[in-house]
Amino acid sequence: MNIKENIQEFQQKLAGTLCKLVAVSKTQPVIALQQAYDAGQRIFGENKAQEMAQKFSELPSDIEWHMLGHLQTNKVKYIAPFVHTIQSVDSLRLLEEIDKQAAKNNRIIKCLLQIYIAEEETKFGLSSSEINELLQSQTYRNLKSCVITGVMGIATNTNSESQIRQEFRTLKQVFEDLKNTFFSQDIRFKEISMGMSADFKLALEEGSTMIRVGSSIFGARNDAK
Numbered sequence: 001m002n003i004k005e006n007i008q009e010f011q012q013k014l015a016g017t018l019c020k021l022v023a024v025s026k027t028q029p030v031i032a033l034q035q036a037y038d039a040g041q042r043i044f045g046e047n048k049a050q051e052m053a054q055k056f057s058e059l060p061s062d063i064e065w066h067m068l069g070h071l072q073t074n075k076v077k078y079i080a081p082f083v084h085t086i087q088s089v090d091s092l093r094l095l096e097e098i099d100k101q102a103a104k105n106n107r108i109i110k111c112l113l114q115i116y117i118a119e120e121e122t123k124f125g126l127s128s129s130e131i132n133e134l135l136q137s138q139t140y141r142n143l144k145s146c147v148i149t150g151v152m153g154i155a156t157n158t159n160s161e162s163q164i165r166q167e168f169r170t171l172k173q174v175f176e177d178l179k180n181t182f183f184s185q186d187i188r189f190k191e192i193s194m195g196m197s198a199d200f201k202l203a204l205e206e207g208s209t210m211i212r213v214g215s216s217i218f219g220a221r222n223d224a225k
Helices: 001-012 029-038 050-059 073-077 092-103 127-136 161-183 200-205
Strands: 019-024 043-047 066-067 085-089 108-115 144-153 191-193 210-213
Touching: 001 019, 001 029, 001 043, 029 050, 043 050, 050 066, 073 092, 085 092, 085 144, 092 108, 092 127, 092 144, 108 127, 108 161, 127 161, 144 161, 161 191, 161 200, 191 210, 200 210
Parallel strands: 019 043, 019 210, 043 066, 066 085, 085 108, 108 144, 144 191
Antiparallel strands: none
């Protein structure tokens, strides 16, 4: 199938659910994103700040851009003027910089806390103790130009469905614990971003509100870029 048909298939799969599709467009050419846009897709996810900024300048202004990859603090400035959500917040230092750059641009930037749920050392993410320390800090309480709207996690790259399901359940439990402890009065805290091309069906069953799909929409990506 082509990009348009792939988008339409996911639209059908998500019809009647509260889950949103984030089209992971990293390394894909602008023409491919335009094809997805023409098929009705409006949320795109990128892994590199400067690549996202370049694509933002070439594509329609109503696209909702999500940063998915590990974000260095010195790269926040490139996307702060337009990024909708930064899903990969894994430190208070990064959150501080997002707040600083958002304020410079007179914006509020939505953020997801990236939670470490996989059995892989190469994955980024916060531990439970780090999350609590961050949210209890005076530094966090002083932030005005960013808002935490949920959590994100990446499951282990494995063929074990039971392991992936358990990791997704762990993320869902972290979300619920944070909701009850820190965000019980905040209706904006509602997102659980989990599930990609290989495991989105399990993620949907376990309560995902955002699935991040790349290869099942665009085909294999060009990692050499």
